[in-house]
Amino acid sequence: MIRTPLRPLARILPARARGENPDVIERENIRLRHETMRERARERAQGRLVLLALGFCAGFAAVGARMAVLAASEPTEPRSAPATAQIQAQRADIVDRNGRVLATNLATHALYAHPQDMVDPVRAARELARIFPDLDAEKLQAQFTGESKFVWVRRKISPEQRQEVHEIGEPGLLFGTREMRLYPNGRLAAHVLGGAGFGQEGVHSAEVIGTAGLEKALDGRLRGLEDPAELGRPLTLSLDLTVQAVVMEVLGAGMKLLNAKGAAAIIMDARTGEIVSMVSLPDFDPNDRPRPPTSGEPSDSPLFNRAVQGVYELGSVMKIFPVAQALELGLVNPDTKVNTKGPMTLGRFKVRDFRNYGPELSVTQVIVKSSNIGTARIMSEIGPVRQQAFLSTLGFLEPIPLEMVEASGGKPLLPRKWGDIASATISYGHGLSATPLHAAVGYAAMVNGGYLVRPTLLKGDAPAQGPRVISQKTSDQIRVMLRQVVTEGTARMADVPGYMVGGKTGTADKLKPNGGGYYKDKVMANFAGAFPMNDPAYVIVVSLDEPVETSGSEPRRTAGWTAVPVTSEIIRRVAPLLGLRPVIEPAPSVALTRARN
Structure with missing residues (x-):
């Protein structure tokens, strides 16, 4: 930067020659320099004020624009989620x-x-x-x-x-x-x-x-x-809407006809575990779901799912499991004679049959006639330790996993002490409480060749075969016995021509609340089986809560008069819907005699 001298010689010397004061020239230069500095400072100040004004204008414009946006928008209800959370409103069908x-x-x-x-x-x-x-x-x-x-x-x-x-x-x-x-x-x-x-x-x-x-x-x-x-x-899902509608209609009609408090039914693929139908009555409309009850028995609410939450003693439905275990262990064969002379004494308890079946029955007849004494005798050869291990393998000691939150509530009720007496009573369906879903899983393993299945509500691409629990031979023998229960035993009314139904009835007295013993006139009537028994495709379990059949002179509550006819009607109507063709047994041949003229 070049500075101009305050006393330039070019002006001082001529001024002295003329007799003028050189200080005047210096003061004039100082004045001009100060004016130049003031002008530059003023320009800098003006520039800064302009920038500051522009900054204020931009800030007020941004605030005003945001206020305008908020004023034009609609307020939302305060919520606890973070401000950055996005509401996911979509849901798959x-x-x-x-x-x-x-x-x-x-x-x-x-x-x-x-x-x-x-x-x-x-x-x-x-x-x-x-x-x-x-x-x-x-x-x-x-x-x-x-x-x-x-x-x-x-x-x-x-x-x-x-x-x-x-x-x-x-x-x-x-x-x-x-x-x-x-x-x-x-x-x-x-x-x-x-x-x-x-x-x-x-x-x-x-x-x-x-x-x-x-x-x-x-x-x-x-x-x-x-x-x-x-x-x-x-x-x-694995559900079939048409089958579900039929089961719901038939079960509802049977529930009303038999004056039952509630009912449940399950139809499950015997090999894959896919549940084709699951019905629990009374029910509700999920479009207007009622509130959960705050008092009373849970089973009194229509929200209660009896198929997976209803933990009850299953009665004689359980008898097939000790027989299958004894066959598998080689302790008996279908024709082995079993002592059925009664009563059978267990400590201070006595085991009796519904009627006198004579001094002995074959293992097959024990199932067909549903002998408590015969089943307890067979179980005495097995023992409580092996019985507990076998039922654990079948899933009877824990809730059955299923794609429903309520399934975890179906925890079986087990005896406090699993000794000889508990082992005997459990063998014919008392002393251990489980759900209809437990029965369906157990019966699937009995009839499908001996493989455990995992029940599911989702349609699968390929069957998932579980571990083997009994041999193919034992499974074949069990199927014959269950078929004979329908053709000769306590479930005759379950027979549906062309579909070879097999299964087992079970009638269990209901427990009073808080362990107050059993009701005399209230039962759980169950039927568990499969069809067709020559090549089991589906397992079916039907359960009725406190049914009473009143067409006769005396009320009848056993499963043979209640659960079995309902099951028969369900199978008769759903079997064609499931793609099962009836097998017509050939008529006996007629001998023809050729006549001569």
């Missing part, structure tokens, strides 16, 4: 094994209010109470005239209700779109599906989450949380 819809989503609306925008809040509250009778007009009026800026009115309304609210003409009443879970078949498969409801909610969307049954157990899969690619793909 559920279909049966043939692709028919069991559960889907339906676009609907929520109703909320901006009280500050209302023209006549009193009238709005009165009209809303008329449209929705369960709402309190005075409470709504207090909310609308108070300090609230946002009020939920209804989280779900029908198209008709939306139109009625729209006709009120109140600008402060607004609608938000959302999806709700719809079960188009109503009560059909209600216990399997369970139900769904709203979780995290906003004005324009709501999280649909499972609340019970399969919807809750597979909530992550249905919401795409485990794999986002699964969200748009329907979940295919």
